[in-house]
Amino acid sequence: MKNIENIGERIKFLREKHGLSQAAFAKRIGVSAGNVGDWESEKKKSLPGAKAIYAIAKEFEVTADWLLVGEEYIVDSTFxxxxxxxxxxxxxxxxxxxxxxxxxxxxxxxxxxxxxxxxxxxxxxxxxxxxxxxxxxxxxxxxxxxxx
Incomplete structure (x- = not known):
């Protein structure tokens, strides 16, 4: 997964990768479009809560660690x-x-x-x-x- 500087940028990357507006992204994870806008905004310094992080990770098949810190800890047969x-x-x-x-x-x-x-x-x-x-x-x- 692409290494991106902060959680807001990672959320925006996911949203754009899937071709979604903030409203459509918000609907898929059960939050308001305003929440998504705040997370993506560099000015707001707003962060998603645990439920939103879980919903994003599950819905868009990424790990919570990638959302939170931008790194993946992959578990596979060579781990x-x-x-x-x-x-x-x-x-x-x-x-x-x-x-x-x-x-x-x-x-x-x-x-x-x-x-x-x-x-x-x-x-x-x-x-x-x-x-x-x-x-x-x-x-x-x-x-x-x-x-x-």
Whole structure:
């Protein structure tokens, strides 16, 4: 997907790519044309809410991460980051880390997870590829904000 500077420009890019007026775009995502105009305006500094971002992503088949930050985190059969890999077309937990080793230490790190970590893994494994990629993007953003 094209890398565009801000969310308003990305929304305008999508709208124009599909040949839609602001009113037609707004109707497809369930908001007013004024909202779309405000988002696209450089003067207004208005941002879409979570429901609008979700609606845009779903309706126009883009990821929320692209809408929000202009980058895609694509999950596919070659994706392998940390101990999350794709198995049978779905994200899954792998016993190996980036080093590729499968020694007992790595396996123990996965087995000895907190209840919250196990719940997160269970939720993650139940998601489709797109939602899993979005969850990873959110986690990465949270990590960066926490370490900043």
């Amino acid at each position: 392998n980051s940390g101990n999350i890999v794709i198995q049978d077309g779905k994200p899954a937990i792998s016993p190996s880390k980036n080093t590729g080793s499968t020694n007992d230490t790595d396996s123990n790190e996965i087995v000895n997870l907190t209840a919250e970590a196990k719940e997160l893994i269970t939720i993650f494994n139940s998601l489709n590829k797109r939602d899993a990629a979005e969850l990873l993007m959110i986690a990465r953003m949270k990590k960066e904000l926490g370490n900043g």
